Amino acid sequence: MITLRVNEVNKNFGGLQVLNGVSFEVKGSELIGLIGPNGAGKTTLTNILDGALKPSSGTVYLNGKRIDPFPPYKVAQVGLGRTFQVTRSFRRMTVLENLYVPALAMNHGASRKQFEKQALEVLDFLTIAHLRNEYARALSGGQQKLLELGRLLMLDPDFIILDEPFAGVHPKLMEIIYQWIERVNGEGKAVIIISHDMDTIFSLSRRLLVLNYGVLIADGDPAKVRKDPVVIEAYLGHDNQELREVSRVAAGSPKTASDIPENGEGRTSRVDSSGLTGEGDA
C-alpha cells in the first residue's frame, strides 16, 4: 500500500519560516486537496516532497523509504511525480518525445519504440493524439497542461502532486483533467491537488489539508474542515477575494443557481453547463 509520512517538516528561507512543523500521513489511494492563502507554503511543501528543496528539519518517507535527502530525479524514480504551477513542457521537443522522457528515465535499456503504443494511448486519452509529432511549443496553454499530465502517466508514480492543475483551464479541458484524476486514483495512486479553485477542491477531494502561514491548521473530511472555526477564522481574518470565496463555499452559499458544487455532485452539472455535450467544435 502507498504510504507517505511527513514528520515535523520545517523550512526556513533566511529569517522567514515558510513551513512550521508540518506533519501528516497518507495511506492508500487517497484524493487530497491542499489549500491555503498565497504564501501559506503549499509550493514549498511540494518542492520538499519532490526533493527540489531540502527541509531545514524533519523527514519525509515514501512507502517506508526516506526520500527527503534524495535529489528530485531519485524521488521521481522511487515513485513521486508532480506537475508545476507554471506549465513546464519541453517546448522544442515533440509531444511524443515529451512522453518518452519519463518512460525511458524509468526503464533503463528500453527504447522509444517500446513505449509508442502506451504513449499513443495516453495521448488518445488526453485528446491530443493528433498533435503527437508537433513540437510542444505549438500546443495551446491548456494542451501543454494535458501534456504534463500525460508525462505523469508515463512516469507512473505511486504518489502524485498536482500544483494548480485547473488554473486558466477551459471547462472542456477541465473535464479531461477530472477524468485523468479519476483514472490515476482508480489505479490506486494517491493524489494531492493544490488549487485556489475552491469549488473544484471541495467537490473533488475526500480529504482536505489547510496550510496557513506554514502551519497545517486543518486536516480531515472536507465537510468537517469547511465548518472548522479555526479555518474560517484563518480565512476570514484576511482581506482577500479568494479567501472570501472559501468562506462562501464553506458557508454553502452558491455563486449562481446553475453552478452548485455540492461535494462531488456538482460534477455532472458542470459538464452540462460547459457545453461539452453539444456541438463538440471540430
Added chain:
Amino acid sequence: MRKWVPRLAALVAVGLLFAFPAIYNRSDYNFVMHLWITAFFYAILASSWALLAGYAGQFSFGHMAFMAIGAYGTGMFSNYLFFTSAPTNLCTEFRLGSRYLVLLDPIGVSSTKKNCLEIASNSWPADVLVWQPSIWWGILIGVLLGAVIGFLVGALVLRLRAAYLALFTIGFSEILRATISAEIPLTRGQAGLELPPLFPHGITLLGRTFSATSKVPPYYVMLVLFLVCVAFMAWLESSRFGLFIRSLREDEEAAAALGVNTVRYKILVFVITSMMAAAAGAVEAHYIGIITPNILIILQMSLVIAMAVIGGLESIVGAAVGAMIIQFALEFLRNSFTIGSVTVDMSIWRLVFFGLLLMLTLRFWRNGLIHPILLWFSRARTKEETVATRQITEPAAASEVQEES
C-alpha cells in the same frame, strides 16, 4: 519516401569523400586536400559543439580549449617521451624491464642547447637504441586528458546557466592559453611546439606508398575520425542520451522531476564533446606539425560557433556540413574582384561578408541554413498527419462524450 533522401544523400557524399583523393587531379591538389582536412577538423569541432550547445543547451566557449588540450597533450608526449635500451644517467628515467622510459628536460626556445638524451647518446656505443612510442599513444593520451578535464569542467559548471556558463568557459579557455604562453621552457610558448607527422615513415595504402608529407593519409585519418564522431553522435542523438540532454536543455527541473539524472547527463555531454574536440586537435596538430597558443584564441572559438550556428545548432549533420561549406567559402572568397574602378580586396572583406551572413542567419534563420533542409525531409508530412488525425479523432471524441452524458 522523402525521409530516405537525406540518408541516401549522406551515403553518396561519404562515398564521394572516400573517393575524392583518387578522383581529383587538378594542379591545386595539395591545396584542396589541405582544405578538406581542415574542413573535417572544423566539422568535428562544430558538430560536437552543436551537441553540447544546441542539444544540451550548454553554451560553452571553452570548446577550443579542449581541442588545445588534445593538441598539447600529444605534443608534449611526442616531444618529451623516449625509450632507450641503455640508461642515460642524465635525464629523468624509469626502468621498464630491459628498456628505459626517458623524460627529457624542458626544451626551451634556444636551439643551441642540447638535451640530456643527445648528450648521453654521444657517449653511447653504436648499438644503443633510441626510439619514440607510437604517436597514436600520444593522441590517445590527449583524448583522455580532454575527457578528464571535460569531466572537471562539467562538474564545476553544473549550476551555471547561460551567460554565467559562457563567462566561466571563456575564463577557463583564457587561463589555459595564458598558461601555455607563459610556460615557455615546457611549451616553447609563441615559438610553437613542433610535432612529428602522423606517419613519420610514410605509409603504404592499397599498394600505393605515401610519404610522410603526403596529404592523402592525413585526409583519410581526419575523414574517418570525422565520420566516427558524427556516427557516434547521431547514435547518441537517437538514444535516450539525446532525449535526456534535450529535455535538460528545455527545463532542467522538469526533467529531474520526471526521473532524469540531469547531473549525470550534463557531465557526460561535457566529457564526450571534450574528447571529440581533443581528438580533432591532436590529429590536426600532427598534421600541421606545429602548434602555438593561438589555436585557442577567442576568434577561433567564434569561428566554430559561427559554423555551428549557420549550419544549424540543433543538428549534428547540419553543423558539420555548415562547417565544411564555410571553410571552403572562406578560402575561395579570397579572390579579389573589381567593380568598375573599385577593387574589392576580398582577403579582408570576406570576413565582413561572413559576419553579415552570421548576423542574417541569427535574425532570420535561427535554426541555421542546413538544419531546416534536413527537417523538411525528416519531418515530412507532420502537418498533414496532424490535420488528418485530428479530423479522425475529434468527431469520435465528441461522440464519446455525448454517450457518457
